[in-house]
Amino acid sequence: MSSVHTTTAASAASARSVKQAGGGGLVMRGRLPEMWVGLGLVLAPFVLPAIGMSPDLLTRILILGLFGLGFDLLFGYTGLLSFGQAAFFGTGGFVTAYLLTDGVVGNMLLALAIGTVVAAVTGLLIGYLTLRRTGIYFAMSTLAFGEMFFFMENSVFKEYTGGENGIAGVPSPEIALGFIHIKVSSGWPMYWFVALVFFVGYLIARRIVRSPFGAVLKAIQGNPKRAMALGHAIQSYKLMVFVVAAAYGGLAGGLLGLFQSYMPPDAFSLDTSAQLVIQTVMGGAGTLLGPLLGATIWLYLYDGLQQIGSLGPYWKLILGVVFVVLVTVFRRGVAGALIQFWQRTRTLPAHIDADASSKVASVLDIVPPLATTRPGAPVLEARGVSKHYGGLKANSDIDFTLREGELHGVIGPNGAGKSTFFAMLAGELPTTTGKVFFRGQEITGIGVTSVCQLGMSKSYQINQLFEHLTVRQNMMIPVLARLRGRYRSDLLRSLHSDHLDSQVNAAIALVDLSHHADTQVSEMSYGEKRRLEIGLALATGANVLLFDEPLAGLGPEERVLVVALLKSIRQGRSMVIVEHDMDAMFELAERITVLYEGRKLTEGTPDEIRRDPSVQAAYLGGMDDESA
Amino acid sequence: MSLFFSQLFNGLTTGLLLALISTGLTIIYGTLGVINFAHGALFVVGGYAGYTVYGLTDSFVLALAGGSAVALACGLVMERGLMRKFYSRPPEDQILVTFGLSIILIEIIRGIYGGVSLSVSPPEWGMGIARIGSLIYPMYRLETLAIAAVTLLVLYFILYRTSLGLVVRAGIEDAQMVDALGINIKRAFLVVFGLGAMAAGFAGVVNSPIVALTPDMGFRYLVESFVVVVIGGVGSFPGAIVGGIIAGEILSLTAMVNPQYSDVMLFVAMALVLVFRPQGLMGQEGRE
Numbered sequence: 001m002s003s004v005h006t007t008t009a010a011s012a013a014s015a016r017s018v019k020q021a022g023g024g025g026l027v028m029r030g031r032l033p034e035m036w037v038g039l040g041l042v043l044a045p046f047v048l049p050a051i052g053m054s055p056d057l058l059t060r061i062l063i064l065g066l067f068g069l070g071f072d073l074l075f076g077y078t079g080l081l082s083f084g085q086a087a088f089f090g091t092g093g094f095v096t097a098y099l100l101t102d103g104v105v106g107n108m109l110l111a112l113a114i115g116t117v118v119a120a121v122t123g124l125l126i127g128y129l130t131l132r133r134t135g136i137y138f139a140m141s142t143l144a145f146g147e148m149f150f151f152m153e154n155s156v157f158k159e160y161t162g163g164e165n166g167i168a169g170v171p172s173p174e175i176a177l178g179f180i181h182i183k184v185s186s187g188w189p190m191y192w193f194v195a196l197v198f199f200v201g202y203l204i205a206r207r208i209v210r211s212p213f214g215a216v217l218k219a220i221q222g223n224p225k226r227a228m229a230l231g232h233a234i235q236s237y238k239l240m241v242f243v244v245a246a247a248y249g250g251l252a253g254g255l256l257g258l259f260q261s262y263m264p265p266d267a268f269s270l271d272t273s274a275q276l277v278i279q280t281v282m283g284g285a286g287t288l289l290g291p292l293l294g295a296t297i298w299l300y301l302y303d304g305l306q307q308i309g310s311l312g313p314y315w316k317l318i319l320g321v322v323f324v325v326l327v328t329v330f331r332r333g334v335a336g337a338l339i340q341f342w343q344r345t346r347t348l349p350a351h352i353d354a355d356a357s358s359k360v361a362s363v364l365d366i367v368p369p370l371a372t373t374r375p376g377a378p379v380l381e382a383r384g385v386s387k388h389y390g391g392l393k394a395n396s397d398i399d400f401t402l403r404e405g406e407l408h409g410v411i412g413p414n415g416a417g418k419s420t421f422f423a424m425l426a427g428e429l430p431t432t433t434g435k436v437f438f439r440g441q442e443i444t445g446i447g448v449t450s451v452c453q454l455g456m457s458k459s460y461q462i463n464q465l466f467e468h469l470t471v472r473q474n475m476m477i478p479v480l481a482r483l484r485g486r487y488r489s490d491l492l493r494s495l496h497s498d499h500l501d502s503q504v505n506a507a508i509a510l511v512d513l514s515h516h517a518d519t520q521v522s523e524m525s526y527g528e529k530r531r532l533e534i535g536l537a538l539a540t541g542a543n544v545l546l547f548d549e550p551l552a553g554l555g556p557e558e559r560v561l562v563v564a565l566l567k568s569i570r571q572g573r574s575m576v577i578v579e580h581d582m583d584a585m586f587e588l589a590e591r592i593t594v595l596y597e598g599r600k601l602t603e604g605t606p607d608e609i610r611r612d613p614s615v616q617a618a619y620l621g622g623m624d625d626e627s628a
Numbered sequence: 629m630s631l632f633f634s635q636l637f638n639g640l641t642t643g644l645l646l647a648l649i650s651t652g653l654t655i656i657y658g659t660l661g662v663i664n665f666a667h668g669a670l671f672v673v674g675g676y677a678g679y680t681v682y683g684l685t686d687s688f689v690l691a692l693a694g695g696s697a698v699a700l701a702c703g704l705v706m707e708r709g710l711m712r713k714f715y716s717r718p719p720e721d722q723i724l725v726t727f728g729l730s731i732i733l734i735e736i737i738r739g740i741y742g743g744v745s746l747s748v749s750p751p752e753w754g755m756g757i758a759r760i761g762s763l764i765y766p767m768y769r770l771e772t773l774a775i776a777a778v779t780l781l782v783l784y785f786i787l788y789r790t791s792l793g794l795v796v797r798a799g800i801e802d803a804q805m806v807d808a809l810g811i812n813i814k815r816a817f818l819v820v821f822g823l824g825a826m827a828a829g830f831a832g833v834v835n836s837p838i839v840a841l842t843p844d845m846g847f848r849y850l851v852e853s854f855v856v857v858v859i860g861g862v863g864s865f866p867g868a869i870v871g872g873i874i875a876g877e878i879l880s881l882t883a884m885v886n887p888q889y890s891d892v893m894l895f896v897a898m899a900l901v902l903v904f905r906p907q908g909l910m911g912q913e914g915r916e
Contacts, residue, residue: 081720129899132906135719136663137862140854141902147851148895155888270847274727281724314739320731327724328710 037202037289041195045188055191057303061295062191062198063255064279068291069205070248071276076285077209078241079221080131081139083273084146085249087126090153090268092119092250097167097263098160108173112254119250120243127242131235134224143273150268167263186259194255201248204492205288208244212480213491217241219477222466229428229464230540231452231481240489278323284335293335353472353518355494357501364506366572367455367482367541377404378437379544379574380425380456385434387420394420397434398600400593402544402576407566409589410578411609413619417598418578419461419548425576426458426546427451438544453486457542461549461578463533467522471513471532474521475504478539504539511535511565527558534562538569545569547577551584563588586610594618634763635884636877641769643876644776645835647869650853650860651783652827658863659787659796659820662711662722667828668850669730669737672843674699674829675836676737679748688751692833699829700822702733707821712814730846738843750837768837775834783827784865796820855898861911870909 044058067089074080096115099105105114130141154163161167173193175182184193208214219227220234228234257263266272275298276291283294298319305315330337380402387395395417402408412418423429425436430445437443443451448458457478466474479500484490508517511531516524521532530553537545550566551559563584566577579585585592586606594601594609596618602609609615653667664670678695682688706729714722754768787793799806799813806813839845852875857863860871878897882890901908 075720079720081723129902132902136657136723137858137906139720139723140663140858140862141898144851144854144858144895144898148892148899151891151895155886155892158888270851277724277727314735317732317735317739320728320735324710324725324728324732327721327728328713331721 034203034206038199041199044195045191052303053300055188056186057299059191059194059259061292061299062194063252063259064276064295064299065289065292066194066198066201066255067249067252067276068280068283068295069201069288070245070252071280072285072288072291073205073208073217073241073248074245075277075280076287076290077214077221078217078238079224080134080238080242081277082130082142082242082245083139083270083277084126084130084142084144084149085245085276086268086270086272087146087149088119088123088246088249089253089256089272089276090149090265091122091253092116093253093257093263093267094153094157094161094167095119095250096254097170097257100171100258101167101169107176108171108258109175109177112251112258115254116247116250119253120247123243123246123249124239127239127246131238131242143270146268146273147270150265150270153265153268161263161265164265166265167257168261170257170261170263172261173258190259194259197251197255201251202288205248207494208491209288210495211491211493212484212495213237213240213489213493215473215476215480215495218469218473219466222468223464226460226464226466226536227477229426229448229452229458230478230536231449231457231486232477233449233486236487240491244491278319280333282323282326282333284333284337284339286332287335287339290333290335294333297334353470355496356472356504357496357498359498359502359505360509361502361506364510364538365482365503365541366543378402379404379406379439380576381437382421382425383435383437385421385424385436386432387417387424387429388432393598395424395598398595400425400600402574405570405574406591407570407575407577407589409585409592409606410576410595411580411582411585411592412595412601415597416595418595420598421595422458422546422548422576422578426456428458449486452481452540452542455542456544456546457537457540458546459534459537459548459550461552463529465521465529465532465536468520470518470520471508471524472504472517474532475507475535475539476500478536478541479503479507482539482541507535507539510538510569512561527554527561530554530558531562531565534565543573545573545575547575547579549579550577551579551581559584630762631884634765635880637760637763637765638769639877639880640873641773641776641876642880643873644773644780644869645831645838645872646852646856646875647872648776648779648834649828649831649849650856650868650872651780651865652824652831653853654857654860654863654865654868655783655787655827656821656824657857658865659793660715660817661719662715662726663719663862664824665723665726665850666706666730666733667726667824667853668846668848669733670699670702670825670828671832671835671849672737672841672846673702673733674832675841675845676741676746676832677829678833678836679746679841682748688754692830695833696826696830699832700826702829703822703825704818706825707818711821712817715817730850734843734846741841741843743843745840745842747840748836754837772834772838779827779830780869783823786823787865792816792819852894855894858898858908859901861908864908864910867908867910874909 045055048058067085071085074082092115095118096111099111099114100108105111126145130138130145133141153161172186173184175184184190216227216232216237219232220237224234253267256267279294279298280291281294282297283292284290301319302315305311305318326333378401382398382400385395385398386393398421410418410421420429424431427443427446427448427450435442435444438454438456443454466477483500508514511534513528513531513535516528521529534547534550550562554562566588577585577589589606591603592606592609593603594615601614601618602612604612649671653664656662656664674695677698678691681694682691710725710729714725750768754771756767758765758767758770795806795811795813795816799816803813856871856875857868859874860867874897875894878893879890882893
């Protein structure tokens with residue numbers, strides 16, 4: 001995405017006027033990175049040999065760069081660090097090499113395609129197994145599966161792969177498409193062939209990054225739990241991007257065999273996976289071209305150090321030191337550092353999304369409630385809900401009803417079990433006993449994603465935002481979930497549509513952040529973040545909203561703003577609010593439920609609650625004296 | 629039938645050795661929440677340091693002490709110099725930095741000792757063979773069983789039956805609070821990281837008479853200890869032992885049928901655990 005920013009930043013000031021003047025200039029600007037990459041690939045053979053780069057070296061860099069495009073989608077954009085990509089590189093490579101060498105498939109392009117598909121299917125299987133856990137578990141299990149393939153190459157599949165010998169004599173590629181017939185010989189022709197494949201791979205990866213699918217991937221990287229709570233089935237997204245990365249790996253592996261006329265068994269080795277990780281981190285994850293840059297540094301450094309006789313044996317040590325320094329200081333690699341430098345020198349707002357339409361919808365859509373609902377009917381019901389952690393009873397036997405159109409408050413002293421109760425209402429926590437119903441449908445423990453898709457959303461006590469994205473990009477995530485459902489494979493569609501943008505703008509305007517639409521969230525004040533937090537819940541289109549301490553930590557001015565906001569959004573929505581701020585609660589709520597020591601103490605109108613002696617006692621600590 | 633029993637027993641010794649190799653990994657993860665990708669490299673560092681001490685002193689006991697001490701020193705330097713800055717960073721960053729450190733350590737070893745494999749002969753008290761009933765078994769492997777068992781027991785007591793273990797486990801929950809109570813939590817973290825590194829180095833020396841030393845063996849053992857802890861449950865001390873024994877038996881019993889398949893079977897077992905019990909056999913739900 002960063003490469004997108006650079007070009008849009010350059011044109012930021014004029015972007016909107018250009019858009020209004022006519023689409024032509026905009027299309028050009030939006031495609032600028034593609035043009036630069038294409039130009040670079042064409043010019044490389046005329047420029048780079050001057051600094052000692054041979055066609056073979058360039059071809060090898062492009063193969064690794066192609067491998068890295070897929071991995072960057074997986075790691076740089078989605079945050080999934082896999083150490084087992086060699087499994088797909090090897091699978092694609094050996095399938096392609098076997099088909100061509102044994103003459104099963106004569107057509108080189110068909111063999112490449114089959115190799116890619118087999119690698120993708122392998123990715124589906126391994127992804128299904130490894131994505132069950134995240135973080136360190138994912139890194140460890142992908143690494144172990146990678147090793148499993150390395151051993152299988154030399155045992156189960158030895159007959160086909162040649163075991164330790166690999167597959168030699170892969171025929172040199174011939175492009176046969178019926179009407180044309182080109183024999184690709186080694187050297188520059190091979191470079192052109194691989195460069196073409198790389199370019200197509202790059203165009204596809206760019207489209208994915210700029211699609212609705214890509215927007216969700218970035219949200220998953222930033223805050224997977226919130227992405228899930230906003231209605232996206234993140235497991236499906238992760239699996240799909242894992243498969244895409246595997247396909248890129250398979251294609252790159254196939255090209256390696258064609259390029260070398262030999263498929264080496266160490267394509268499957270841990271070194272291959274490790275090299276991919278290192279080159280991506282060095283070049284810059286999350287930039288698409290970072291892996292290519294990293295591969296260039298890696299291979300050029302290797303060649304260069306070999307020529308300085310005494311340093312040759314230590315090239316990997318030097319590489320290791322460089323790697324550790326980059327991870328510690330420049331987490332976004334060389335490309336990331338360059339982009340940052342570029343943005344600083346231009347002193348322009350870096351994050352403006354020039355493609356976004358400036359239309360604002362007059363109202364933010366709300367998921368329509370069921371046709372059968374009428375005012376006063378129960379919307380959200382908890383029946384005898386309890387939550388026990390071992391011996392600790394956080395909630396015991398709570399009954400609760402929210403009626404259509406109502407604003408219902410939940411109060412209680414610290415430790416009364418409000419947050420636990422709220423989490424169970426929102427479908428985040430399974431109940432120990434008892435059930436939760438949403439418009440008559442049981443939703444106990446069906447999960448936050450499903451709850452959100454039904455039309456209920458929660459705003460969190462501690463902000464759960466996508467800090468590395470802009471306000472606009474944040475607000476897109478819930479709107480995308482409403483427009484697209486739990487999951488959709490729209491990898492190649494473009495992100496923006498007038499409907500999406502007008503809804504996103506309406507949501508941003510509702511929480512009064514329009515002037516900050518293109519600001520990165522991490523740069524905003526706490527009060528502004530707080531409003532965005534509420535805005536995310538609203539933008540899901542939910543007609544039932546749960547607010548967990550919406551006023552927590554706000555100054556007096558921001559507090560007035562948020563109370564006014566909460567009042568203004570009541571039309572068409574039912575709400576539950578947990579809050580410590582009693583004044584605000586008595587001002588807002590129509591009914592109030594009081595929790596005390598994990599139980600429901602009482603329920604009534606604000607006036608009844610204010611006068612209730614048991615409530616006063618609970619807050620003043622009198623209850624403890626009684627029970628003691 | 630006797631072949632089966634002999635392989636079963638062989639699996640047990642391999643298994644306890646694998647458990648010993650994996651404990652350092654699981655100790656550091658279970659207490660600090662960091663997965664140390666340099667664990668295999670520390671194992672190699674210990675093995676080579678032990679080799680040098682053994683060559684100089686001709687005493688395997690001193691070699692064990694020397695190998696552990698050098699790995700401990702590496703661990704302490706790593707923690708002080710870098711890891712401390714990474715506790716609050718995402719797990720991916722921790723993985724990357726330890727992975728980078730492992731490259732550095734292994735390349736330093738390669739620079740000093742060269743890339744060829746070095747074989748270490750067992751100590752005098754480990755020469756010869758032992759007879760257990762009808763089984764004939766190399767003496768050193770039998771002793772390995774005992775060494776591994778005793779070491780695991782000692783580590784268990786240090787971590788779960790001393791105040792150090794308590795402090796560290798409390799520190800994982802809330803480092804600031806423990807710090808506020810006047811306990812030097814940073815030092816406790818340092819000690820744990822050092823202990824994990826030392827365990828890896830110790831295992832490296834114990835293993836060296838069984839498998840010849842090469843700089844690249846580190847990654848192989850890193851992967852095997854991953855399999856062990858994934859099967860047993862990452863961060864679970866008993867899990868490392870159960871996982872180690874299961875892995876040892878799989879390697880040993882499959883080798884009886886077809887040695888080429890033994891590594892593959894190991895990963896099949898891991899896949900099965902991931903499908904049916906993703907948190908590992910002894911692992912707890914909820915901890916990622």
